[in-house]
Amino acid sequence: MKKQKITAFVKEVNVRMKKEPITLRYIQILGTVVFFTSISSLVILLALYLNQRLQTSLFLVDDLSSSSNPLTSPSLSDEELMRRAAMAPRGTVMNDHEAHHPKVAFMFLTRWDLPLSPLWEIFFKGHQGFYSIYVHTSPEFTDEPPESSVFYKKRIPSKAVEWGRSSMMDAEKRLLSHALLEPSNARFVLLSETCIPLFNFTTTYAYLTRSTRSFLGSFDDPRPMGRGRYSPKMLPHVSLSDWRKGNQWFEISRRIAVEIVSDRRYYAVFEAHCRPPCYMDEHYLPTLVNKICPEMNSNRTVTWVDWSRGGPHPATFVRKDIRVGFLDRIRFGSNCSYEGEVTNVCFLFARKFHVSTLEPLMKLASYLYGS
Numbered sequence: 054m055k056k057q058k059i060t061a062f063v064k065e066v067n068v069r070m071k072k073e074p075i076t077l078r079y080i081q082i083l084g085t086v087v088f089f090t091s092i093s094s095l096v097i098l099l100a101l102y103l104n105q106r107l108q109t110s111l112f113l114v115d116d117l118s119s120s121s122n123p124l125t126s127p128s129l130s131d132e133e134l135m136r137r138a139a140m141a142p143r144g145t146v147m148n149d150h151e152a153h154h155p156k157v158a159f160m161f162l163t164r165w166d167l168p169l170s171p172l173w174e175i176f177f178k179g180h181q182g183f184y185s186i187y188v189h190t191s192p193e194f195t196d197e198p199p200e201s202s203v204f205y206k207k208r209i210p211s212k213a214v215e216w217g218r219s220s221m222m223d224a225e226k227r228l229l230s231h232a233l234l235e236p237s238n239a240r241f242v243l244l245s246e247t248c249i250p251l252f253n254f255t256t257t258y259a260y261l262t263r264s265t266r267s268f269l270g271s272f273d274d275p276r277p278m279g280r281g282r283y284s285p286k287m288l289p290h291v292s293l294s295d296w297r298k299g300n301q302w303f304e305i306s307r308r309i310a311v312e313i314v315s316d317r318r319y320y321a322v323f324e325a326h327c328r329p330p331c332y333m334d335e336h337y338l339p340t341l342v343n344k345i346c347p348e349m350n351s352n353r354t355v356t357w358v359d360w361s362r363g364g365p366h367p368a369t370f371v372r373k374d375i376r377v378g379f380l381d382r383i384r385f386g387s388n389c390s391y392e393g394e395v396t397n398v399c400f401l402f403a404r405k406f407h408v409s410t411l412e413p414l415m416k417l418a419s420y421l422y423g424s
């Protein structure tokens with residue numbers, strides 16, 4: 054009886070011993086299956102999530118390329134930016150929901166900030182929809198004006214500029230490219246931080262948009278600082294008779310702006326053979342426009358500057374210079390041709406005005422820009 058019991062017990066233990074490993078193995082297998090299933094579900098979920106993210110970002114990139122405002126994509130290379138600008142429409146396009154009028158693009162090429170901006174704020178006030186603003190600064194300059202300013206978020210991705218070198222032309226082309234990507238921009242003005250407007254916005258806008266010609270200074274200067282800077286190495290692309298000089302601060306039509314950002318041939322010639330004391334910003338554009346579309350240019354600039362004091366730099370005006378008589382001589386004191394008529398309004402902007410002129414100019418603002 055005892056032995057029987059013992060035998061039964063031993064049998065049971067044996068069975069259990071055999072059974073248990075099987076159960077354990079089942080549990081192990083089940084565990085493994087559950088483990089791998091969860092891992093793969095995680096992987097699948099992660100993949101789905103990443104795919105979604107990727108699609109969203111691809112969509113965003115696509116959205117940016119079709120957007121007319123590339124300011125939000127600072128990663129766009131100069132090469133790509135200019136390629137897109139070169140393909141921009143040559144005529145002005147008005148998109149109904151955004152712009153009803155051709156716009157004037159005001160492009161500020163500055164070293165740092167815009168010390169005379171309060172004057173420009175008055176100039177632009179109340180004329181939204183008729184202008185665009187683009188600002189190229191030193192890349193280290195990152196201050197943002199207040200949200201209420203017309204200059205708020207108008208800075209384009211900028212690079213360092215060496216005055217008189219090709220990097221200056223690159224900055225001008227960068228500004229033009231950004232401005233060209235806005236299809237309603239019809240005219241393009243390049244201004245510096247020392248420039249002031251001489252008339253109110255309405256007068257300025259009408260003068261520019263009604264002109265069939267551009268205002269890019271271009272003349273044949275026989276002196277050493279003109280023809281003397283020409284190099285015969287530029288042949289056969291540029292001959293001495295093509296060579297022109299002119300004020301850097303231009304005002305041009307959309308057609309000429311597209312030609313400028315599209316040009317590679319003449320740019321390469323100038324980059325190689327026009328180095329100080331040849332200044333690319335004084336010769337490249339006047340010569341280029343003279344080569345490719347001379348009939349579209351008035352050959353005169355609308356930005357007044359005073360070279361009469363001599364020396365390598367034009368005069369800078371300070372506080373004590375600001376008088377009504379002085380400003381009116383600039384505004385009405387010359388004769389020139391405008392659309393086939395002689396006029397005494399030849400300049401719309403003037404430079405170079407020191408920051409100390411801001412206060413007296415602000416006091417004269419209603420005289421200058423009022424009715």
Ligand SMILES: *[C@@H]1O[C@H](CO)[C@@H](O)[C@H](O)[C@H]1NC(C)=O
Nearest residue numbers: 266271343347348350351352
């Ligand atoms: C500007 O100069 C070019 C030659 O460089 C000439 O063909 C063109 O007619 C001039 N424009 C005007 C308005 O005189």
Ligand SMILES: *[C@@H]1O[C@H](CO)[C@@H](O)[C@H](O)[C@H]1NC(C)=O
Nearest residue numbers: 385386387388389395396397
């Ligand atoms: C401009 O033309 C007017 C009228 O012909 C003349 O009286 C004036 O002296 C001219 N001004 C200049 C700066 O040449």
Ligand SMILES: *[C@@H]1O[C@H](CO)[C@@H](O)[C@H](O)[C@H]1NC(C)=O
Nearest residue numbers: 252253254255256422423424
């Ligand atoms: C702008 O100036 C012109 C000419 O001086 C004047 O006739 C016009 O009324 C002015 N416009 C405004 C909005 O002040």
